[in-house]
Amino acid sequence: MVGMNEVLDGISELAAFPQTVLKVTSMLSSGKGSAAEIEQVARNDEALSMSILRWANSVRYGHPGRTFTLREGIARLGSSVLLKIVLEQKTAGMFASAGTAYDLQRGALWRSAVGGAIAAESIARSACFDSPDLAFLCALLRDIGKLAFDAHFGPEYISLVVRHTRPDRTFVEAEREAFGFDHAGLGAELAARWNLPDRIAGAIRFHHDPPASAPAHDVLVDIVHAADIISLWAGLAIGCDGMQYKLAQHVRIGLALDRAAAEQLVAGMWDKLRETEAVMAPYTEQGAAI
């Protein structure tokens, strides 16, 4: 049976995390992300500058008859929006071409990453969580373990894991049966190799099995877990794993998620996702198959 390190050691394309994202992640974790710092990062990155300009002049943030420069755009968008632009744009390349292992169309994993991130931010705001941006980031990265499985096994993955699925068994349980670990644990190990902060790695590790009680309990994990289920209800990245996941009862109760709230989150996510896709098209064109 292949080990976790063996999977991670063999995937050179995921060996390094984009430095720009690492800088932004560090700003987020320390709570010191400012527009000035992000401007500095953006100025050294042409693709990122273009992305900021597109958003600043988009229907939502632009102004009819006026075109904003990079500096004006940065000021207009604000640090929170800028952070998301950096994250979305810089992770698009990682996610865009993956998905074969899970029987997904190209681009489906990236769409799910962004959709889940949008849902996580909304849930975080409703729950008065102190860092909606951190929730956005963790949800965006929650399935990096799927990228690792995808890069290592490719299409062979499905046959290895599907034989372990049962109607009453979650897909992560089937992965554990097949490999001894699941994509959440694999993603957390990858996050650790990228030197991401422990709390982010923890959110990735437990996003399907959020601890219910102290000291392991973390509202951030609950939010990412709920956002993952919301993205399933929204029809995002449903591949060979189907809907074979569970929503933890303590999360449903703790975040006051009822049917109406869940459906509002599903519907609200789509508007923002379509807008993001329209602006991000140059970076995800090859993966825009679904």
Place this chain on the structure above:
Amino acid sequence: MVSSPLGYSKTEVNGKLVIGVGDLLVSNDPEALLVTYALGSCIGVTIYDPVAKVGGLLHFMLPSADLNKEKAAANPAMFGDTGIPMLFQTCYEKGAKKERLIVCAAGGAEVLSDDGHFKIGSRNRTLVRKIFWKNNILIAGDDTGGSNSRTLSLRMADGTTVVRTQGKERGLWSA
């Protein structure tokens, strides 16, 4: 000719016209193959008139537009109770007749632990049956429920409707 009443751009992949989540497509092009992927709790509805050779595919997410009238007005295909009438109406405009239409549905899956609190897939299934029952329309082929992902396709040449789940294909309707 292929048309989307919602005006979203359609993606053609390997000769297939791909319908995304919260979208619908109607066609009278006999060469066309309409496909929608990743049906989880969402439901895909196909309709086909074998005489006029007009048909369409809807992929809706949520059962009722009562959730948000504004969103439903902007995107009727997001909801079953606005998307299904739009699918039928658009086919009628291309010459389809209600009495000839062959209707199939797939999707409506649930997450494993939904102890009756959300039941989004189940409510989508109920909505589909309710609308068709009220309109005296029989569902010719149905593959709904469970927890698996589904891919649904409609071949415009003859109305063959196929659902694929975990690598296995099953015909929902064929001439």
